[in-house]
Amino acid sequence: MEQEILHNTSSSQIKTSPLRGLGGDSIHVFAPATVANVVCGFDVLGFAVNEPGDEVIMRLTDKPGITISKITGDDGRLPLDPARNTVSVSVQHYLESVGRPDVGLDIELHKKMPIGSGLGSSSASTVAGLFAVKTLLGDDTDVAKLLPFAMKGEEMACGHGHADNVAPALLGGFVLIRSYEPLDVIRLPHPKDLYCAIVFPDVDVPTREARQIIRKQINMKDAVTQWGNIAGLVSGLFMQDVDLIGRSMQDVLVEPVRSILIPDFYKLRELAMNAGAVGFGISGSGPSVFAFARHEDTARQITQLLQRHLTALKIGSFAYVSTINDAGPRVIG
Numbered sequence: 001m002e003q004e005i006l007h008n009t010s011s012s013q014i015k016t017s018p019l020r021g022l023g024g025d026s027i028h029v030f031a032p033a034t035v036a037n038v039v040c041g042f043d044v045l046g047f048a049v050n051e052p053g054d055e056v057i058m059r060l061t062d063k064p065g066i067t068i069s070k071i072t073g074d075d076g077r078l079p080l081d082p083a084r085n086t087v088s089v090s091v092q093h094y095l096e097s098v099g100r101p102d103v104g105l106d107i108e109l110h111k112k113m114p115i116g117s118g119l120g121s122s123s124a125s126t127v128a129g130l131f132a133v134k135t136l137l138g139d140d141t142d143v144a145k146l147l148p149f150a151m152k153g154e155e156m157a158c159g160h161g162h163a164d165n166v167a168p169a170l171l172g173g174f175v176l177i178r179s180y181e182p183l184d185v186i187r188l189p190h191p192k193d194l195y196c197a198i199v200f201p202d203v204d205v206p207t208r209e210a211r212q213i214i215r216k217q218i219n220m221k222d223a224v225t226q227w228g229n230i231a232g233l234v235s236g237l238f239m240q241d242v243d244l245i246g247r248s249m250q251d252v253l254v255e256p257v258r259s260i261l262i263p264d265f266y267k268l269r270e271l272a273m274n275a276g277a278v279g280f281g282i283s284g285s286g287p288s289v290f291a292f293a294r295h296e297d298t299a300r301q302i303t304q305l306l307q308r309h310l311t312a313l314k315i316g317s318f319a320y321v322s323t324i325n326d327a328g329p330r331v332i333g
């Protein structure tokens with residue numbers, strides 16, 4: 001059974017010896033979208049999917065410093081200024097950490113998923129950038145060592161450096177953040193034939209705002225329900241027990257508040273569950289929703305039903321069906 005414990009990952013563990021440019025002069029990297037929280041595990045659980053994902057093309061240049069020459073797919077919303085873009089800021093932190101602030105880099109960012117979608121859009125871009133620079137410089141340290149830099153990007157994007165998007169985007173698979181201080185990230189097993197149906201209703205829900213509306217205090221009864229479900233979900237993953245996974249996908253803390261940001265959330269849930277979903281909930285901070293299903297056909301049927309309902313509400317949508325992506329970022333050119 002696959003399980004990997006990545007203890008106490010900190011930037012100080014990055015090797016600081018001069019790195020060589022073993023990866024050639026340019027590289028094209030894909031990093032996956034992620035579903036964070038997985039309903040009950042606010043800020044501590046997440047998994048990567050096969051699609052969508054963002055792409056970064058990075059080139060070594062003669063002039064020290066980072067430039068961003070192009071961003072596509074963002075409708076002009078993301079800054080080209082390297083001091084304000086999460087990808088370049090994370091990469092700059094990494095370069096300083098490995099003792100190579102002298103390196104010159106040009107970045108092209110190709111967004112292949114909506115921004116503010118709840119699919120870990122900023123995380124996918126940041127992870128693609130970090131994986132690109134690591135590979136370009138021939139840095140063969142464990143990819144998990146990039147996590148603190150990716151979290152810096154997340155902090156910049158939404159005001160909080162949570163890891164439940166960046167960790168699965170970077171490591172692939174299903175990930176538990178057991179602790180933030182010190183950082184303790186655990187890769188969990190999962191049933192191989194679990195299909196994830198994702199639907200993004202085209203309304204904007206910025207993570208920063210979706211975090212601000214969450215209650216700051218919770219009562220003991222709700223806490224007991226929540227940690228029972230988290231433990232149940234993790235047990236279900238280890239036991240490959242899809243029913244247990246499904247009945248643990250309940251959130252009494254965050255979903256009741258955030259669901260108001262998502263059009264007809266409870267109707268979408270009813271449609272998904274009646275169509276055979278194992279479990280259903282908000283992906284990350286929303287507005288995307290996701291369902292697990294036992295079969296690809298069921299997952300596709302769920303996306304069709306949800307999209308049809310959103311169309312009736314005059315809300316556009318995108319849908320994706322994927323198994324869990326165990327690979328994380330990859331070089332595609």
Ligand code: HSE
Pocket residue numbers: 036037042043044118119120162164165207210211283284285286
């Ligand atoms: N755990 C984070 C949140 C994920 O729910 O705010 C953001 O995508």
